[in-house]
């Protein structure tokens with residue numbers, strides 16, 4: 001398969017570090033030096049499903065394709081207002097598609113997992129055109145009085161349309177259960193029979209453990225896709241990494257020994273929008289004219305689970 005169209009949407013409200021410092025014991029200096037984030041887009045009046053539909057429509061327009069041409073929709077989402085129906089069904093109706101669709105929750109690595117699922121469908125000969133939409137509102141997961149988490153995140157939706165081709169050179173996924181490092185749980189409806197203890201807990205994170213995992217996993221995943229295709233790090237034109245923290249991006253860059261110009265970033269004004277990071281960055285690079293036909297792109301992401309993955313593809 002190959003990527004033939006991209007789209008992205010960000011919420012209108014921009015929250016700067018100084019705005020956070022008005023109600024949190026934090027500072028622009030701390031957030032900037034520890035994370036690289038200066039501001040983030042935060043949902044206020046928008047509905048996540050509308051942003052997802054807009055991003056999907058932009059990607060379809062970019063691909064010159066109609067919703068009725070789609071054979072499958074994969075939506076990556078960690079949380080949204082609906083427990084059911086699945087977000088992909090809402091997107092399907094919103095864009096006017098009729099094909100089957102599924103949601104996946106692979107945290108921040110969702111776009112890479114979605115690509116791997118799509119690739120399997122292509123290899124099985126089941127699809128011609130596939131839409132991937134990543135739509136996330138992590139700012140609704142954090143406790144906004146917890147300076148360790150809420151300063152990191154922003155919201156957004158990113159989409160990509162896939163068509164037949166052989167531009168995907170390799171995808172590698174990995175998962176390793178570490179459920180106390182990055183987690184959140186919510187209460188379900190009570191019943192007359194529940195006897196177990198249940199709790200509603202906002203996003204919890206052991207930041208340094210996640211940091212170490214991220215650098216190690218991304219380095220390993222990218223090395224695996226390079227080795228499988230017999231490529232060297234210097235042959236890659238662009239490294240599109242999950243935008244969680246500029247220090248994580250810099251550490252992966254050091255590990256690969258590649259120049260900073262190959263690592264486009266938007267973490268400074270987007271923050272971490274979970275699985276939406278990768279397709280939003282892809283869309284921004286594409287629309288700014290950064291990619292040339294035939295450029296080699298390595299993309300990598302990691303997230304809660306832990307899960308991680310990398311993909312090597314030609315533009």
Ligand code: UT7
Pocket residue numbers: 025026027030031034035108147148149151205206207208210211214244245272274302303304
């Ligand atoms: O998609 C995956 C999602 N998560 C990640 O990728 C997160 C990965 N981890 C990280 O990015 C970093 O670990 C953080 C940015 C979360 C934290 O940076 P750190 O350099 O690991 O800082 P730390 O957790 O060791 O905290 C250092 C100090 C602590 O104070 P004490 O205990 O040394 O007195 C924190 O309480 O900084 C304090 N701190 C803050 N200070 C001001 C933590 N958050 C803040 C804050 N403002 N927002």
